[in-house]
Amino acid sequence: MKKLSILSLAAGMLALASCDSYLDKLPDDRAEVNSLDKAKKFLVSAYPNHSPNFVFFMSGDNVTDNGVLYTAQPNQTNAYKWEPIETENNDDPKQVWNANYEAVAVANMALEALAGDESADAQALRAEALLCRAFAMFQNANMFCMAWNDSKADEYLGIPYPKVAGVSVNERGTLRQTYENINADIEAALPLLNDGYLTVPKYHFNQKAAYAFAARFNLFYQNWDKAIEYATKALGGNPIALLRDMGSYATLAGVDDIHNKWIRSGENCNLMFVDAVSINGRANRGSSSYKRFCHNMDVLKTQTMWAKTPWSESASAATKNALQEARRMYGSNQAVYIPSLIEDFEIRDKINQTGYAHVVDPVFTGDETILTRAEAYIMKKDYDKALADMNTWLTAHCDVTSPKFLTLTVDNVNTALDAIRMTEVPSRAVGEESIKKPLNPQGFTVEEGTQTNMIYVVLQMRRITTMYQGQRWLDIKRWGIEFTHHLDGEDNLVFKAGDLRGAIQLPNDVIEAGLEPNPRETATQN
Amino acid sequence: MEKRLMMFLAGLFLSLGMAFAQTKVTGTVISQEDDQPIIGASVLVQGQRSGTVTDVDGKFTISVPSGKKITISYIGMETQTVTPKNGMTVTLRSSAELQEVVVTGMQKTDRRLFTGSTTKVDAEKAKLDGVADISRSLEGRAAGVSVQNVSGTFGTAPKIRVRGATSIYGSSRPLWVVDGVIMEDVTEVDADQLSSGDAETLISSAIAGLNADDIESFQILKDGSATSIYGARAMSGVIVVTTKKGKSGQTRINYTGEFTMRLKPSYSNFNIMNSQEQMGIYKELEANGLISFGRTYRASSSGVYGKMYQLMNTYNPATGSFMLSQTEEAKNAYLREAEMRNTNWFDELFSNAIQQNHSISMSTGTDKAQYYTSFSIMDDPGWTEQSKVRRYTASINAMYNVNKKVTLNMIANASYRNQRAPGTTSQSVDAVTGNVSRDFDINPYSYAINSSRALDPNEFYTRNYAPFNIHNELANNFMNLDVVDLKYQAELKYKPIKKVELAVLGAYKYSTTTQANEIHENSNMAQSFRAMDDATIRDNNPWLYSDPDKPNTKPESVLPVGGFYRETKYKMSSWDFRATAQYNDVFNEDHIVNLYGGMEINDTQRSRSYFNGVGMQYDMGYLGSYDYLFFKQSAEQNAMYYSLSNSYGREVSFFATATYSWKGRYVINGTTRYEGSNRLGKSRSARWLPTWNVSGAWNAHEEPWFQKTFKTALTHATLKASYSLTGDKPAVTNSQAIIQSFNPWRPFASDKESGLQIYDFANPDLTYEKKHELNIGVDLGFLNNRLNVQFDWYRRNNYDLIGMRTTNGTKGTINEYANVASMRSHGEELSISSKNIVSKDFKWNTDFIFSHVKTKITELDNRSRLIDMVTGTGFAKKGYAYRSLFSFDFKGLNANGIPQVVNEKGEVVTSDIYFQSRDIDYLVYEGPTDPTITGSLGNSFTYKNWHLNIFATYAFGNVVRLDPAFYASYSDLDAMPKEFKNRWTVSGDENKTTIPAIPDLRQLQADTKLSYAFNAYNRSTDRVAKGDFIRMKEISVAYDFPQTWLNALKLKSASIKLQGTNLFLIYSDKKLNGQDPEFFNTGGVAVPMARQFTCTVRVGL
Secondary structure: OHHHHHHHHHHHHHHHHHHHHHOOOOOEOOEOOOOHHHHHHHHHHOOOOOOOHHHHHHHOOOOEEOOOOOOOOHHHHHHHOOOOOOOOOOOOHHHHHHHHHHHHHHHHHHHHHHOOOOOHHHHHHHHHHHHHHHHHHHHHHHHHOOOOOOOOOOOOEOOOOOOOOOOOOOOOOEHHHHHHHHHHHHHHHHHHOOHHHOOOHHHOOOHHHHHHHHHHHHHHOOOHHHHHHHHHHHHOOOHHHHOOOHHHHOOOOOHHHHHHHHOOOOOOOEEEEEEEEOOHHHHHOOOHHHOOEEOOHHHHHHOOOOOEEOOEEOOOOOOOEOEOHHHOOEEOOOOEEOOOOOOEEEEEEOOOOEEEEEEEEEEEEHHHHHHHHHHHHHHOOOHHHHHHHHHHHHHHHEOOOOOOOOOOOHHHHHHHHHOOOOOOOOOOOHHHOOOOOOOOOOOOOOOOOHHHHHHHHHHHHHHHHOOOOOHHHHHHHHHOOOEEEOOOOOOOEEEOOOOHHHOOOOOHHHHHOOOOOOOOOHHHHO | OHHHHHHHHHHHHOOOOOOOOEEEEEEEEEEOOOOOEOOOOEEEEOOOOOEEEOOOOOEEEEEEEOOOOEEEEOOOEOOEEEOOOOOEEEEEOEOOOOOOEEEOOOOEEEHHHOOOOEEEEEHHHHOOOOOOOHHHHHOOOOOOEEEEOOOOOOOOOOEEEEOOOOOOOOOOOOEEEEOOEEOOOOOOOOHHHHOOOOHHHHHOOOOOOOOHHHEEEEEEEOOHHHHHHHHHHOOOOEEEEEEOOOOOOOOEEEEEEEEEEEOOOOHHHOOEOOHHHHHHHHHHHHHOOOOOHHHHOOOOOEOHHHHHHHHHOOEEOOOOEEOOOOOHHHHHHHHHHHHOOOOOHHHHHEOOOOEEEEEEEEEEEOOOEEEEEEEEEEEEOOOEOOOOEEEEEEEEEEEEEOOOOEEEEEEEEEEEEEEEEEOOOOEEEEOOOOEEEEOOOOOHHHHHHHEOOOOOOOOOEEEOOEEEOHHHHHHHEEEEEEEEEEEEEEEEEEOOOOOEEEEEEEEEEEEEEEEEEEEOOOOHHHHHOOOOOOHHHHHHOOOOEOOOOOOOOOOEOOOOOOEEEEEEEEEEEEEEEEEEEEEEEEEOOOEEEEEEEEEEEEEEEEEEEEEEEEEEEHHHOOEEOOOHHHHHHHHHHOOOOEEEEEEEEEEEEEEEEEEEEEOOOEEEEEEEEEEEEOOOOOOHHHHEEEEEEEEEEEEHHHOHHHHHHHOOOEEEEEEEEEEEEEEEOOOOOOOOOEEEEEOOOOOOHHHOOOEEEEEEOOOOOOOOEEEEEEEEEEEEEEOOOOEEEEEEEEEEEEEEEEEEEEOOOOOOOOEEEEEEEEEEEEEEEEEEEEEEEEOOOEEEEEEEEEEEEEEEEEEOOOOOOHHHHHOOOOEOOOOOOOOEEEEEOEEEEOOOOOEEEEOOOOOEEOOOOOOOOOOOOOOEEEEEOOOOEEEEEEEEEEEOOEEEEEEEEEEEOOEEEOOOOOOOOOOOOEOOEHHHHHOOOOOOHHHOOOOOOOOOHHHHHHOOOHHHHHHHHHOEHHHEEEOOEEEEEEEEEEEEOOHHHHHHHOOOEEEEEEEEEEEEEEEEOHHHOOOOOOOOOOOOOOOOOOOEEEEEEEEEO
């Protein structure tokens, strides 16, 4: 027997080796990314399905306080007060952080699967994966880091930038490192682009979207030349064809129809969509649970669609405001909205009518890209080209038959802007604010006079174009725009230039897991 | 026993001459009880010291001086002194309740040499006649085994726990081993899903295909020592089932017929308003504006009032008037009729029809070959409407002795089951409002207790905007289950030399289940897909479809004709192969050695497919007819009309066990198993788990001084201790990233594409969940073993359990499952069996079983939402028992009669509650949802040919959530509990009652989230009861026909038995008001265990 057991043990040890391969069988039909086609399918999930837009919108100056009579959700209040958000809802920092790193993980796994394959198809997929990684990290950097500021980029914290699948990165690094990483990925990807393989190009980094992304990144990175170069590549020779024809929305019946058209992939202005599970579409429309902090009539009249601008006399009347958007506003005094990024509801349980609230965000549009180029031209003081772009935007967005429609020139911009009062900070009331708020560019300078005035106009155009897309908050951070958040029954809050609260605090779990939290100035906390 | 000890003593003092002539005698010792050989019985020449011990086959060879007798003794058996004869067979009779052989499924071990904690349950004794699923009969039969009948529907598994839960996310289900072969589940249903009432639970019982009459015994292996041979699969205990075998020299034909009548539930046991009381409430609802023509006529669901309004609005051209005239009198007459109706829904939906079970077995054999064959048919016409079951089983067990060295055993089992069940969809919990619901639920039991008694059972009312009648719906919306289970196994044993046995076993199992949900065109479910009688309904009916590509159009039906044919198929096929070697020896008469080792390979494949046949026209010869819109909508909503998924399990293991005993007094045992599974990480450390056990036993009664000291007062004493490591595969399989295909949601079908996504990130370190267990046990036999006491104490440390881990998220996810949680448990088990009276004509036996288990989660990062903690089975939280129930802190009613609870901010609120919150610290701990104390008390009396058996089970220590009964708004369909009489009605009542008001229209409009307040109240401290109960499980009277009658009829045996099962609760919390504390009323296919009477006829030829 002893001999037997020794024999069987020996046989067992031998068997072990073969057993290991017997046990390598996967326990289910999970896919393995082992072909170009699968890599391509895998990249469908390399786009984050949570969006920072809700936090960005509530943090910025597009919203104000309707008063304590209206309900606000905890995360909404936190964002409005620039406080750390500890809830874990779909729009909260934890979900955004998670979704962006999930996208990066997918991109990294796809890159791993593509490694070594230099075929043209593989290169195109590699480009998409790199752009997905860069985009997700750019989204996270926008949310959790300070705006780019060359003089402070070594001091500001960055975010971990994983480049290897399945490996945690436990250091945040500096903002400079983060931007260098994003830049490297974009630069590596752009030469490899090829739209040929995309079946649903508008939900992927097609060429135009890729260049629009590169343009936006370089604008934020303050590389004006590159911003112009890439925006031009995105827009092509006839930019107006890639702008939203706002006039065509005038004939539509109502909210749903406008919204449905807005997010159609057939609309040429939409360069790329990213869908997010988000309550933002509901909050923006002034759902009763979110009605306290909204884009209300006061903001509309003083700072957004109805604000006094070169094309508007602070009124909705068609004769006094050439802007098409000004005539597409719906809602109530407390929450007035344009039905662009409203909610699409995915019903999972029909009886209870529950499911997921989605917001489909055209993250890159021709409209935003042309304004990116215009802003870069202004920074280069190439006002003619800037004005050309701004006028293209006006043609698309205004009723050209309106008496207020105009073609912008340096002179009429200066005249119009000089006539607009500078907003005091803190302001006494939203009603006393205007489109002009103190600018303190972060890490660069802008001249008084024409350059500043031109910037005010282009920033206003951006604010209108990207109403629910979070870009206003990023412009506030980049330009060091100081503004006031009023609070019913409490002291007003002021957001200062270079305010550290511009970098949203990391999710609690992530801090607990050992990442360095964003610093806060104790003085501004209160 | 005495004699044997005497002999030992004698042997010590007597020196014996060897002067006589010697004859060599060979013989076999078998047990009378089961005709099995007795291993290790001592055979001594009378008056001499010399002797021998029987081998694994019960064989002995001894040299006997002529004229001397030999004495054969064995623990627990009556010693016999016989005249030696070559080739003799000595049959020993049991002297006590002690069992001599422990069957571990792999090995048979002499009980004296077994160091683990185990209980053997005789199927004949435990069997609950009329309960076709034998696993239910284990309730209260073994200490440490709890059986909770969360649903009584045939095919659903009871929640069985051996010594409590062992895993937080895993199923904690014991391993079933039938005739040495591990039974794999067709589908993995975890502990929480068992109580969900979902259709999948109908095939959750691994042994529903076994005929109860074929089972010989259960051996429940509890501690690590007993289970360690199964090592990495045995963390939650093992239940070994041994089926009947043929016996040599006997030919028997047995017939068993069971006839079972189940009682209908009665309103007297429930707390439901009669129609008069109910109409009173409706009138009040009407007065408050909650029932009105405007609200109710077009409501999605309505009852008496809705019908009345519809009649008032329907013009009958034949009579030239409205169906009901618009007068106060006509209205009152109509309502008075409803008031007097008092419909008995239990009578309507339940039946006393007799369930029958017929089973015939044949057993025969010679020395060369033994056979056992059986057939059975179980026919259940259904306790509730649409719940028919018919099951056929066949089994054959053939044993062939090829020659002295080789035996071959072949077993085949087949069963087929055809079952009907009410149609059901899966249950869902709405995390937003805290509502647990099931679309189109037509479970007869839950319908009966939730439907107003004012409804006419033959009338169609409205549900989901379409006509609804429960009888019609059950006839038109049902499930057909076809279950086939097959098992073939063969075992070849070879004994090259006496002491060695080599064996190979191969088994193949195949199981397939087709679950077809037929939803006919006349069913309410199909009709609601096309209910659009008027514009209001058309706009509101959620089952209609608005095409996003067609702005400004009315919703339309995606099912203009026909119904659905939804088919789910489960398939499982598995292979087992095992090779073992055993060595038994006794050296110098005192040193008993047993070595056993081998290897095992398993391969299991499962598949599950789903298909939804849309637009099936049953009345048109099953013609299919679909509208493309259904698929367009499905595409937009990401719903699939078909699916297929496969899973593969592969396991390899090596095991060995060694036992050494000195004179049977001292035993030490060690076991090790090395197991690998394909479900775990690629690295050796994660994939392969070595498990082990060390244990020892001291049979004190074998000591020479023992009998002298205790005489007959204490006749048996064994002390055992074991320490072990066992494990189980975790519930997750993400050792490699799980990448699945998906269809991302897109607003327009034209933007659809399919992709791959990460379902679970890779955790290359994923490994087994593990358990260390220390067990100390003592077995005592008093008064010649008339009184036997068995006590075990254990402490368990479960670690490497699956739990949530928080990371910085840069790998792709912040929260992931990993082996990070741990749990401790400890418990005590006591079994006392006593033969109170033993006389020729009268016998009285008492069995008392008590077990206590306490679990505590010691490490767990809780990521549960609030809603998970307060519903049904609760959830795990660090510092508390496995599955604890928590409640909202109820703070009385407010001045308007609306319930108030404390919310996450510490405020006393009505509806300002966030059910998805992960902040759960403010909830009130209620207690565990699994009982901590379980057991039974059984008394059996035998007088001549009469047997009386009274068996009660009990469970204590857990809490249960009362069925939700309170809502913000009620319709004229709802049945209400009688508590409603004491509800808040006028200001000031809040000081007297905790029963909330029925909110009026103004309150409902003022607070759109008012339903949150009621959902919170239903899950508050006010709505929880103790789960404690004592149940009269069984009372039975049996009569064995006397031999004289039988001889006349040429029968070998015949008996008749009357048995009442689940008769009543002797004790339960008053707050339960008729709610069964074991049963989870979740709708779907769940019904409680019936109160039933069974007549059993047994005839032996």
